[in-house]
Amino acid sequence: MRVITEEDKCCGSGLCVIAAPELFDQRDSDGVVVVLDETPGADRHDAVRKAVAACPAAAIRLARQ
Template sequence: MRVEFDEPKCVAAGQCVVAAPEVFDQRDEDGIAVVLVEHPGDELLDDVRDAVVVCPAAAIRLAE
């Protein structure tokens, strides 16, 4: 599994960080999300799936 993130779509809502803090963070200067773990392990997949669902900009995908 690979996290795909479309940075230009990001609206800096931070919902991904709340859903999966081990996988996402936000830049201090503008709040745009950053992917910390591009290939999350099985133990993080449910959290990443939650992040995909709650992202208001639909900027995150989980590619299999």
């Protein structure tokens, strides 16, 4: 699994960080999503899926590696 973000879509809500703080952060300057681990291990896939589902701007998506 690979995590892909579209910064131009991100509204800075921070719901991804709440859902998976070990995988996502936000830039201090504008709140845009920052991916901390683009290829998380299988033990984190559920957390990534929760973050994707929580994103109100659909700025995060998953791709197969």
